[in-house]
Amino acid sequence: MKPASLYSKLFVLILGLLLASSVATLAAVITATDANIKQQARTRLEVGASVLQTLLANRAQQLLESARVLTADFGFKRAVALKDVATIHSVLENHGARINADVVTLLDTNGALIASTMDTNLSGARAQAFNEKLGSARHDGQQIALQLGDKAYQLVVVDVRAPAPIARAIIGFEMDQSFAKALKDMTQLDISFTSGSQGRTVVSTLPDYDTSSNQAFHYEHLNTTLGDNSSMNAVLSVSLAEETARFQTLRVRILIISATVLLGSLVTLLALLHGFTRPIQRLVAGARRISGGDYSHLIAESATGGAEILQLAKSFNQMQSAVAERERKIVYQAHHDQLTGLVNRSKLALDLAAMISASQSGEAIAVVSLYLQRLKVIGNALGADIGEALLIRCAERCQALFPSPAVIGRSGDTEFTLLVPLSHGESIESVTAKIQSAWAESIPLNELDFVIPTTVGVATYPEHGATIEPLLRRSAIALNQAVDKGQNKRIYQHGDDQQHAKKIRLINDLKNAVQQEQLTLHYQPKIRLDEQRVSEAEALVRWRHPQLGFIPPDQFISLAEQSGLMPALSRWVLRRGIADASAWQAGGHDAGVAINLSAYDLMHDDLPAYVSELLAEYNYPHDKLILEVTESAMLEDPDKAIQVLNRFHEQNISLAIDDYGTGYSSLGQLKQLPVDELKIDMCFIRKLAGSTNDQIIVQSTIQMAHNIGLKVVAEGVEDADSWRLLEQWGCDKLQGFYISKPAGADEFVAWLSRYQFPTRMIPGESANEDGIEPASLPGRKQRTG
Amino acid sequence: MRRSQFVQYFIAGLALPLSGLVFGVEFLVTDESGAPLENAVVELVAAPRSQPDTTPAVMDQVNRQFVPHVLAIQQGRQVEFPNSDNVRHHVYSFSPAKTFEIKMYKGIPGAPTSFDVPGVVALGCNIHDRMIGYIYVAESAQFALSGSDGRVSLPAGNHEVRVWHPAQQSPQRAQTVSFSGEQSAAPIAITVNIRPQP
Numbered sequence: 001m002k003p004a005s006l007y008s009k010l011f012v013l014i015l016g017l018l019l020a021s022s023v024a025t026l027a028a029v030i031t032a033t034d035a036n037i038k039q040q041a042r043t044r045l046e047v048g049a050s051v052l053q054t055l056l057a058n059r060a061q062q063l064l065e066s067a068r069v070l071t072a073d074f075g076f077k078r079a080v081a082l083k084d085v086a087t088i089h090s091v092l093e094n095h096g097a098r099i100n101a102d103v104v105t106l107l108d109t110n111g112a113l114i115a116s117t118m119d120t121n122l123s124g125a126r127a128q129a130f131n132e133k134l135g136s137a138r139h140d141g142q143q144i145a146l147q148l149g150d151k152a153y154q155l156v157v158v159d160v161r162a163p164a165p166i167a168r169a170i171i172g173f174e175m176d177q178s179f180a181k182a183l184k185d186m187t188q189l190d191i192s193f194t195s196g197s198q199g200r201t202v203v204s205t206l207p208d209y210d211t212s213s214n215q216a217f218h219y220e221h222l223n224t225t226l227g228d229n230s231s232m233n234a235v236l237s238v239s240l241a242e243e244t245a246r247f248q249t250l251r252v253r254i255l256i257i258s259a260t261v262l263l264g265s266l267v268t269l270l271a272l273l274h275g276f277t278r279p280i281q282r283l284v285a286g287a288r289r290i291s292g293g294d295y296s297h298l299i300a301e302s303a304t305g306g307a308e309i310l311q312l313a314k315s316f317n318q319m320q321s322a323v324a325e326r327e328r329k330i331v332y333q334a335h336h337d338q339l340t341g342l343v344n345r346s347k348l349a350l351d352l353a354a355m356i357s358a359s360q361s362g363e364a365i366a367v368v369s370l371y372l373q374r375l376k377v378i379g380n381a382l383g384a385d386i387g388e389a390l391l392i393r394c395a396e397r398c399q400a401l402f403p404s405p406a407v408i409g410r411s412g413d414t415e416f417t418l419l420v421p422l423s424h425g426e427s428i429e430s431v432t433a434k435i436q437s438a439w440a441e442s443i444p445l446n447e448l449d450f451v452i453p454t455t456v457g458v459a460t461y462p463e464h465g466a467t468i469e470p471l472l473r474r475s476a477i478a479l480n481q482a483v484d485k486g487q488n489k490r491i492y493q494h495g496d497d498q499q500h501a502k503k504i505r506l507i508n509d510l511k512n513a514v515q516q517e518q519l520t521l522h523y524q525p526k527i528r529l530d531e532q533r534v535s536e537a538e539a540l541v542r543w544r545h546p547q548l549g550f551i552p553p554d555q556f557i558s559l560a561e562q563s564g565l566m567p568a569l570s571r572w573v574l575r576r577g578i579a580d581a582s583a584w585q586a587g588g589h590d591a592g593v594a595i596n597l598s599a600y601d602l603m604h605d606d607l608p609a610y611v612s613e614l615l616a617e618y619n620y621p622h623d624k625l626i627l628e629v630t631e632s633a634m635l636e637d638p639d640k641a642i643q644v645l646n647r648f649h650e651q652n653i654s655l656a657i658d659d660y661g662t663g664y665s666s667l668g669q670l671k672q673l674p675v676d677e678l679k680i681d682m683c684f685i686r687k688l689a690g691s692t693n694d695q696i697i698v699q700s701t702i703q704m705a706h707n708i709g710l711k712v713v714a715e716g717v718e719d720a721d722s723w724r725l726l727e728q729w730g731c732d733k734l735q736g737f738y739i740s741k742p743a744g745a746d747e748f749v750a751w752l753s754r755y756q757f758p759t760r761m762i763p764g765e766s767a768n769e770d771g772i773e774p775a776s777l778p779g780r781k782q783r784t785g
Numbered sequence: 786m787r788r789s790q791f792v793q794y795f796i797a798g799l800a801l802p803l804s805g806l807v808f809g810v811e812f813l814v815t816d817e818s819g820a821p822l823e824n825a826v827v828e829l830v831a832a833p834r835s836q837p838d839t840t841p842a843v844m845d846q847v848n849r850q851f852v853p854h855v856l857a858i859q860q861g862r863q864v865e866f867p868n869s870d871n872v873r874h875h876v877y878s879f880s881p882a883k884t885f886e887i888k889m890y891k892g893i894p895g896a897p898t899s900f901d902v903p904g905v906v907a908l909g910c911n912i913h914d915r916m917i918g919y920i921y922v923a924e925s926a927q928f929a930l931s932g933s934d935g936r937v938s939l940p941a942g943n944h945e946v947r948v949w950h951p952a953q954q955s956p957q958r959a960q961t962v963s964f965s966g967e968q969s970a971a972p973i974a975i976t977v978n979i980r981p982q983p
Contacts, residue, residue: 161914
């Protein structure tokens with residue numbers, strides 16, 4: 001689950017607090033106003049009760065005074081003293097009217113009824129009940145409230161004195177609706193008069209007042225007694241609805257204020273949170289942009305989000321520039337060669353892609369692979385510093401020749417790739433010519449002048465490819481072809497890459513061929529003229545590819561050298577050759593075996609030990625083995641080669657110089673070598689009989705070789721005339737189709753068994769059957785690098 | 786006041802010879818709390834009758850008061866109501882024993898008033914409500930008023946007396962009290978229930 005954002009967390013928290021405080025405030029206000037309403041009602045009731053009691057007491061006092069005046073009237077007294085009921089009754093009515101009394105009742109001093117205005121027919125039970133009600137009205141000056149019939153009265157008791165008390169007058173005033181209304185006007189409270197313990201209402205200002213009804217809930221009531229020991233009560237009522245209404249405005253206002261405050265707080269909160277989280281979101285967006293590798297914008301360093309956010313934004317921007325700077329360095333390092341400062345292969349590809357996409361009009365681009373020959377050899381010989389310094393000079397030379405927009409990249413140890421737009425008068429020819437003329441000049445370094453031969457391979461866009469991959473590949477192929485063929489420049493030809501692909505395939509298959517016995521050795525005999533016998537046979541390796549068929553030895557041996565398979569191949573040939581030779585020796589044939597070594601074999605000094613082990617293993621005589629090396633194989637590192645050759649020589653193994661005459665070595669140089677034989681290249685021998693030039697060369701070579709103590713082998717003897725000439729000139733050994741074509745081991749042994757040295761020269765039958773070409777020697781063309 | 790004292794002593798002087806003959810009886814009149822009551826009338830019931838005094842008794846009005854407050858007379862005696870104040874009085878009584886009126890007069894009214902029915906006559910003034918006085922009309926001739934010490938002395942004889950006091954519960958009726966005839970040095974105690982004062 002996604003964690004809640006800071007924004008929503010803060011929002012919920014603060015909103016909750018606001019709501020809680022608002023609700024608490026409202027609750028407090030409502031509770032307080034409720035209590036206040038009740039309190040106010042009660043206060044009003046209590047004040048009202050007090051006022052009411054005062055009013056009633058004042059009224060009672062007034063009534064009492066009136067009653068006293070009335071009973072003090074002499075006529076009244078006299079009438080009472082007469083005890084004539086009819087008279088008394090009329091006096092009561094007459095005098096009562098004077099003071100607006102509603103009831104005047106006269107009792108004797110023992111409390112017995114004398115007369116009353118209330119009911120002239122008062123008698124029996126009714127009189128009894130009336131009496132009982134008046135039972136408490138015993139004292140002069142007493143005031144009581146009573147319900148008489150269905151009316152309420154305020155009564156005052158006054159003694160009639162003549163001058164001693166002779167009777168007791170009870171003078172009553174009705175407490176009617178208008179009285180209650182008057183009281184209500186004065187107290188501002190509703191008033192009800194109730195009677196008895198049941199609280200039965202007699203008079204009320206409340207409409208349909210009934211204490212048992214629900215109305216009671218809407219009113220607050222207060223009971224107060226009426227008069228002394230009275231059975232009646234006054235109930236004061238205040239309408240809570242009215243009280244509440246007074247507070248209702250307040251409550252509504254507070255509600256509105258709370259809602260307004262809440263809303264305002266909410267808006268402020270949102271703005272605040274927005275202001276708080278917005279800068280953070282900006283930082284987050286900025287951080288995402290930076291992590292996405294976009295360093296083009298700075299995060300706004302505004303102070304709106306506070307000092308911390310500002311600090312953070314500044315830090316982010318510093319980090320962004322630092323990251324951008326580091327990334328720029330890393331990208332530079334990833335794209336450039338540290339030694340020369342040239343772009344590397346991957347950047348080169350990017351630049352080529354950029355140039356291609358920029359060249360919408362189909363403007364041609366030359367992709368030039370430049371191989372710097374001998375640079376590695378120089379580095380090995382004179383030290384890495386020299387090699388590197390020369391490399392840097394070469395890079396500078398390239399940059400000077402082809403300034404931007406051309407791109408120069410280092411695509412290998414001693415290989416540059418140049419991307420040169422062919423516009424502004426440039427052409428493939430001008431480019432290659434510039435390179436060759438520039439490198440024709442020597443490079444002065446440390447008081448020495450270095451000549452660095454170059455080889456160039458060229459592919460062009462769009463002719464040789466529309467995308468970077470084929471262009472770079474085909475440029476490299478062109479260079480390889482040039483190197484293979486010993487050319488100093490080659491422009492890619494269509495089909496070159498198929499050859500290249502085949503070559504790659506053959507390299508792969510060759511690895512398996514050594515193990516899977518696809519290789520075989522064929523043997524071509526050499527005969528020794530002076531002894532008229534087969535002295536030895538040269539082992540020639542053959543590869544019959546399962547799909548491609550016969551693969552020419554010069555082709556796959558060159559591949560083996562380039563792909564590092566040469567040691568394995570050489571070892572296989574040595575083992576096979578010695579094994580076969582030891583087999584035919586065991587069969588009674590004393591012919592030796594001659595095996596070719598490559599330049600690679602001469603560069604490594606572990607081979608003499610291996611050969612020694614092999615000879616021991618097969619118990620094969622050392623002097624029966626001849627190792628043949630070409631003169632060019634020794635050129636790469638002559639000292640090392642001589643060292644290795646000496647090791648063989650010490651083992652009493654004979655050594656032969658192969659293909660003599662094609663290289664540049666002089667006999668004087670050969671004299672330094674521990675070799676025993678010289679094999680004159682077959683190009684001088686094949687047409688010897690018809691070429692006087694060849695005859696001069698061969699004859700003099702034989703003569704000079706003999707002079708320095710070397711035996712001479714003539715290779716490529718194809719006719720009897722050549723044989724005769726060579727025999728005349730004292731050549732030691734002959735090899736060629738005229739004697740025998742190379743043959744498999746079994747076939748060779750069979751040939752050996754039936755071979756008779758000719759007593760006279762017989763023109764040889766053509767040995768060129770089975771489509772087998774005259775054997776050519778491997779390892780003739782060496783790539784130095 | 787002097788005159789009323791004089792009347793008292795006079796009456797007491799009449800009684801003394803009788804008590805000297807047959808040993809007098811002494812009464813002590815108190816209220817419920819034992820406080821001596823002044824102006825209590827004690828009358829021997831069924832005492833030998835005699836002719837009332839022919840000279841009228843006097844109920845004076847001094848300083849808007851009846852003086853004496855209580856006047857005890859024998860049945861059939863006359864009473865004069867002189868007005869010693871310089872304002873007019875209107876003396877009246879609605880008591881059953883004697884109902885009369887002497888309207889608005891000054892000085893000595895024309896004729897004394899006779900009280901022929903025994904009982905209590907409450908006197909008032911129609912002009913001055915505060916003025917109140919009592920005339921006790923005794924049936925017999927043997928009666929006396931208590932002094933401020935509440936003591937009353939009467940000649941020995943009957944063992945029954947009527948007792949009345951203006952503040953008693955039933956102001957109209959005297960109560961009858963019986964007692965043993967044995968001789969005793971201590972006065973005979975009589976308790977009168979007093980009306981609560983309003």
